[in-house]
Amino acid sequence: MSEKSPVLNAPVQSCRISRPRERIVATARDLFHKFGIRSIGVDTIAEAAGTNKMTLYRHFGSKDDLICECLQEVARDVETMWGEITASNPNDPRAQLQEWVRRSAECVVNDGRGCDLANAAVELTEADHPARKVIEGVKRTYYIHLVDLCRAVGVAQPELLADALSLLFEGARVSRQSVGAEGPSARFVRMSEAVISAFADRTH
């Protein structure tokens, strides 16, 4: 079960690999994603992360803290993705938007559960839950990224296109979760491209 760094104990030791804290967050993200936040107890997380509850509580003041940390890591991943999209086709916003569609579709098909942030918003109904600020913040910056990209493409109504695309994406993820993979979410790419070209036609 336990990895005791079987080889190479001499020089790499200074850079500690797989610290409990990182394993806890990674495990929590995985379990929260698969089974929901409220279904998973801290004991389960700690055990699955190969550690124990006390260590978990030494790093995170509460389960809510851990939840927020997980969502913030999601936020970082999202930011990384936008960087990769920009870097994928420099100075070609149209291709970048296609790359966004491709990645989003990949996300819809490969992942039966929806967006972690949206799911958290469903599960954490307390109006003052600390996670709500994180969720709102990430979704907001995500939308700004998408608007910027649509504007760079040069459509007449970049905000409206970004609205439509983000709702299509959000809807596809939640639809796949309710109806299954053969439902409307299966045509996400075609719909997105149809909407994009519809908006593009109106400008040129």
Add this chain to the structure above:
Amino acid sequence: MSEKSPVLNAPVQSCRISRPRERIVATARDLFHKFGIRSIGVDTIAEAAGTNKMTLYRHFGSKDDLICECLQEVARDVETMWGEITASNPNDPRAQLQEWVRRSAECVVNDGRGCDLANAAVELTEADHPARKVIEGVKRTYYIHLVDLCRAVGVAQPELLADALSLLFEGARVSRQSVGAEGPSARFVRMSEAVISAFADRTH
């Protein structure tokens, strides 16, 4: 607190009003909707319904049973809504589709929490949970209704339009829940109409 039928105890008595069972389902639907399924215990439901846990368990074998009953009532409401849409503008599918957009937008604006079925799918992650069949069934018939309506309107690709509209709607509800009322969901009507006219333009 308790209503003891203060007046009119003579003739209406035979038709029992507000039976515990109905109050339980109505209360459960309300509380599940507002606070989520997992946050609400059976005790809370029973008390809020003006009854007690034992009576609840005499009518429903388990909490999961009650959940399914609630979702099935949602299904009945949805079916009623489709009937009303059809009756609202007989023989005018285009107006019926606009009525659908209007009602859906109303739903998005007035209701901070999303669709009960989609939310239930998020919360109940067990693959074999009895509620999942209900959810899938309702969403499927809903989609069929929408496809039929789009076909009646006479667009070239009714399935794709129905896909797009249902995803926009689904996305709007979940987006409003995560980002708030000022996010992309605020432009749901404009987006829907834009998509509808884009699909309609391609046919004529």
Add this chain to the structure above:
DNA sequence: GACCAGAGTTACCGGTCAGTAACATCAACG
């Protein structure tokens, strides 16, 4: 070797939750 911070172990607390048992009440109906 002394020290110390991080991590593991065990046990516990208080609360909540789904579900049940046993008994009391009450209204309708014959």
Add this chain to the structure above:
DNA sequence: CGTTGATGTTACTGACCGGTAACTCTGGTC
């Protein structure tokens, strides 16, 4: 009046869950 069926009441079980206390262990540093 007596029966019956639905409901109310109270108390309970067993499991789980978030969080804490106290102690031990270990690996690195000076």
